[in-house]
Amino acid sequence: MEFHEADNLQKVFKIPEKRYWRCKIDALADGRFFDELLAFAQYRTSPVGYDPFITACMRNEAWEAAAKLVPKVKDPEEQAMWYSQLGMQREAEEAAKNAGSQSLSGGLLQTLTDALKGRR
Known part of the structure; x- marks a missing residue:
């Protein structure tokens, strides 16, 4: 076609x-x-x-x-949701772990950025 x-x-x-x-x-x-x-x-x-x-x-x-x-799909939380809907629990758990680690690293980065802004 x-x-x-x-x-x-x-x-x-x-x-x-x-x-x-x-x-x-x-x-x-x-x-x-x-x-x-x-x-x-x-x-x-x-x-x-x-x-x-x-x-x-x-x-x-x-x-x-x-x-x-x-x-x-870029967002690990959305990936976890899709994997879960597809019945792929292992992949869903892995994506959920990635979502958690990204939010932790994102929070750390924001804290460092805020600290550097305060020093200027």
């Missing part, structure tokens, strides 16, 4: 990028073109994030495709 035509239509009809991405994600997932959906997710950084990709995969019971996309 040719997906480049949709890209051309986006330009012709001046469809906003975020709307186009959401429509294409839903169309690929609902059409069960999961290889193309994964390639689209790798194309460049998504302007709508990766939650819509994962949601679309899960809606169509494409658990493996959804699991491949979870690491692209």
Whole structure:
């Protein structure tokens, strides 16, 4: 199937990028073109994030495709939530640990930054 035509239509009809991405994600997932959906997710950084990709995969019971996309989610807490919903408890626990360590290191960095600002 040719997906480049949709890209051309986006330009012709001046469809906003975020709307186009959401429509294409839903169309690929609902059409069960999961290889193309994964390639689209790798194309460049998504302007709508990766939650819509994962949601679309899960809606169509494409658990493996959804699991491949979870690491692209930047927030470890959200990763933990997605892994948990996919029944991947070990990965969910690992992501939750990363979320905890990031918040601790972020708090330490903020404390140091505040201390340095006070010394100026």
